[in-house]
Amino acid sequence: MATATVVAAGTKARTEQGSGIRPSGWIGFLFIAPNLLGVIAFTLIPLISVVVLAFTDWNLVSGLGGITFNGIDNFVAIARDPGFWHAIGLTLVYVVVSVPLTVVLGLALGIALNRPLPGRAVLRAIFFLPYIVNVVAIGMTWLMLMNPKAGLVNQVLDAFGVQPGWFASSHWALPALIVMAVWGGVGYCSLIYLSALQDAPRQLYEAADIDGASAWSKFRVITWPSLLPTTIFLLVTLIIGASQGFGLIALITAGGPGDATTTISYYMYQTGFQFYRFGYASAIGLVTFVGVLVLTLLTWRAQRGRALND
Amino acid sequence: MTKKYSKWIWGVPLWILAIAFLAPFAWMISTALKPDVDAYKIPMQWIPSPFQWDNFSTVLSGATSVLPAFGRSVFVALLRVAGELITATMAGYAFARMSFKGRDKLFLLYLATAIIPAQLLLVPRFIYFQKLGLYDTLWALILPGMFTVLGTFLMRQFFVSQPAEFAEAARMDGANEWRVFTRIYLPLATPVMSALGILAFVWSWNDYETPLVLISNPDRYTLPLSLTNFVDEQGQIAPGLTMAASVISIVPVLIVFVVLQRRFIAAMTHTGIK
Numbered sequence: 001m002a003t004a005t006v007v008a009a010g011t012k013a014r015t016e017q018g019s020g021i022r023p024s025g026w027i028g029f030l031f032i033a034p035n036l037l038g039v040i041a042f043t044l045i046p047l048i049s050v051v052v053l054a055f056t057d058w059n060l061v062s063g064l065g066g067i068t069f070n071g072i073d074n075f076v077a078i079a080r081d082p083g084f085w086h087a088i089g090l091t092l093v094y095v096v097v098s099v100p101l102t103v104v105l106g107l108a109l110g111i112a113l114n115r116p117l118p119g120r121a122v123l124r125a126i127f128f129l130p131y132i133v134n135v136v137a138i139g140m141t142w143l144m145l146m147n148p149k150a151g152l153v154n155q156v157l158d159a160f161g162v163q164p165g166w167f168a169s170s171h172w173a174l175p176a177l178i179v180m181a182v183w184g185g186v187g188y189c190s191l192i193y194l195s196a197l198q199d200a201p202r203q204l205y206e207a208a209d210i211d212g213a214s215a216w217s218k219f220r221v222i223t224w225p226s227l228l229p230t231t232i233f234l235l236v237t238l239i240i241g242a243s244q245g246f247g248l249i250a251l252i253t254a255g256g257p258g259d260a261t262t263t264i265s266y267y268m269y270q271t272g273f274q275f276y277r278f279g280y281a282s283a284i285g286l287v288t289f290v291g292v293l294v295l296t297l298l299t300w301r302a303q304r305g306r307a308l309n310d
Numbered sequence: 311m312t313k314k315y316s317k318w319i320w321g322v323p324l325w326i327l328a329i330a331f332l333a334p335f336a337w338m339i340s341t342a343l344k345p346d347v348d349a350y351k352i353p354m355q356w357i358p359s360p361f362q363w364d365n366f367s368t369v370l371s372g373a374t375s376v377l378p379a380f381g382r383s384v385f386v387a388l389l390r391v392a393g394e395l396i397t398a399t400m401a402g403y404a405f406a407r408m409s410f411k412g413r414d415k416l417f418l419l420y421l422a423t424a425i426i427p428a429q430l431l432l433v434p435r436f437i438y439f440q441k442l443g444l445y446d447t448l449w450a451l452i453l454p455g456m457f458t459v460l461g462t463f464l465m466r467q468f469f470v471s472q473p474a475e476f477a478e479a480a481r482m483d484g485a486n487e488w489r490v491f492t493r494i495y496l497p498l499a500t501p502v503m504s505a506l507g508i509l510a511f512v513w514s515w516n517d518y519e520t521p522l523v524l525i526s527n528p529d530r531y532t533l534p535l536s537l538t539n540f541v542d543e544q545g546q547i548a549p550g551l552t553m554a555a556s557v558i559s560i561v562p563v564l565i566v567f568v569v570l571q572r573r574f575i576a577a578m579t580h581t582g583i584k
Contacts, residue, residue: 025410026410027408027410027487028404028408028409028410028413028487029404029410031400031401031403031404031408031487031491032400032401032404032405032416034396034397034400034401034457035397035398035400035401035457035462036401036416037457038397038453038454038456038457039420039423039457039458039459041453041457042435042453042454042457043423043426043431043454043457043459044419044423045434045438046431046434046435046438047423047426047430047431047434049434049437049438050430050431050433050434053433053434112320112324113324115317115320116317117317117320117321117324118317118318118321118325119321119325121571123324123325123328124575125567125571126328126331126332127328127331128575129331129332129335129567130331130334132512132516132563132564132567132574133516133560133563134515134516134518134533134534134537134559134560134563135516135518135534136518136534136535136537136538136556136559137338137534137537137556137557137559137560138334140537140547140552140553140556141334141335141337141338141553141556142334143547144337144341144349144350144547144549145334145337147350149350150350150351150352151350152333152337152354155352155353155354183331183334187331191575240427244427244428244429244430245429245519246429246519247518247519247522250519250522251518251538265429268429269429269432269523272432272433272436273432273436273523278433278437281433282433282434285429285430285433286430288430289426289427289430292427293425
C-alpha cells in the first residue's frame, strides 16, 4: 500500500480550521472506537511486535517459549551479511532505473495526452489499464511473452538481432522486471501529471506566447516548475512501492536465477516465510523501512531546495 | 488547416503506442482461446485458429474450476469494503468534525502508523494469526482490511472541508450527534465513499502478497493465488488455462473501471494508493 497520501494529509492536519466544532466529550471517541480498536489490533500491536522481534533471536523451530533477546546482534549480523548487501544493491539498481524512467515517460505521455486527440478518453484509459490488473495475471502473461525461445517479445526483437534470455538469464531478469514496472506504472504517472497540467498557469503561457518563447523554454520555465510537487509525489510513491513489493518476484523468479532478482523485500520475505527466521526478518524489514524513509526524505529535501532556488 | 491535422499528427503515434501497450492483454485473450500447441507459434497467431472455448470451460468447471476462489474473493472484498466504509467514515468524521480529549494526539498516532508498509507487518501478523486461529482462514485477509488508517484519512480530508454551519443549525433543532452525522454529513459524503469503496475493492481483489503469506490451504485460495494452480511442479505454465483464468480474474475490476471510469481514475490519482 502506498503512503504518500499521508504526507499530504500531514501538512493539512496542521492547517485544519477549528471553527464551529463543539466539544462532544466521549461521543466523539465512540465514533472512532471501531476503527481505532481494529487499528490497534491489526496494525499497532504488529508494529510494536516487529520492533521487539528485531531484537530477538527467534525462529519457528524454537516456538513461542524460545524467544531470546539478543540485543543488537541481528543488526550486527545484517551489517556483515553479504546477502543483505547484495539485495540492497539490486534494489537500488531497480529503483534508480525503474522509478525515473517511469516518471519521465509518464510526464511525456501526460503532456501528449493533454492535447486534443482523437479518442482521448479511451487512450487515457488504455494506458492506465495495466495499473488495475492483479499482479499474478500480469506476471504470468509477461513470463510467457518473455519466453526466451518463442515469446512474442523476442520474436519482435529478432528484427534487431537481440535475443535476451529475460527471466532465464541472471543478466536479463532484473531488466525484465524493470520493463514490467515501467509498463505498469507509466499510465498511472501520466494520469497524475494530467490532473496537475490542468492546473497549470494559463496566463503565463499566453504571456510566453506573446514574447515568442519556444516550446522548450515554455516547458522549462513554466511547465516543469509547476509540476514539481507532482513529480516529488510520484517519486516518493514509486520509490516506496518499488522497494517494498515482493509479490511479482515471489511469483516469477523466486529471487533467481541464482540471486539475480533477490531484492531487499524478497530477501525479507525469504528470511521470514521460507526460513522462518522471524527475528532476523523483522530486523531486515525495519532497517529497510528506515532506509526508504531516509531516501524519500532526501528526495523531498533535494527537490524542495531546488524549487526555492529557482 | 494545420490545426485540424495536428490532432492526428499526435494521435496516430499515440494510438500505435496504445496498441503496443495493449499487446499483453491481447496476447492473454488470444492464448486463452486457442489450444496450447499454438501458444508459442512463430509467427504469433493473434486470431486463434482453431478458435476454442475449451480453456474457459475447464477453468469454470470440475476440479480445476476457479469459481470457488472467485467466490472467496468476492466474499473477502465485500466484507472488507463494507467494514472499511463503516469504520473509516465514522472515524474520519469524528477526527474532522467532533472534538474530544486527545483527538489530535490520536490523529498524530494515525499519521505515524500510516507510513508503515504493509509488508513490514506481515511477520507479526503471521505469528498472531496462528496464535488466534485465524491463520489460513479468510478472516486473516478480511479483518486487517476492515480497519484502515488510510481510509480514515481519506474520509477525514473530506469532512474537514465541509461547513460546520449545517451541524450548528441541526443541533439548534435538537438533533443529537448521531443524527447530525447520519442525516446531514453522511449524504454529502457519497462521492468520497464511493471512491474509497472502489479503492478498497481493487486492493482487496488484487491482493496477492497477503494471501501468499497467510493462506496455505489451496481450498482457501483467493483468485490471484488460484491462478498459480495451472503451473506444475517444474514451473511449466499451462498457457491456455492460466490465461483463461487470468481473463476471468480481470473482468470484475474491468467492469468497475468501465462503469465508473471517471470516479475510478479520480480515486486512484487523488490518493496515490494501489
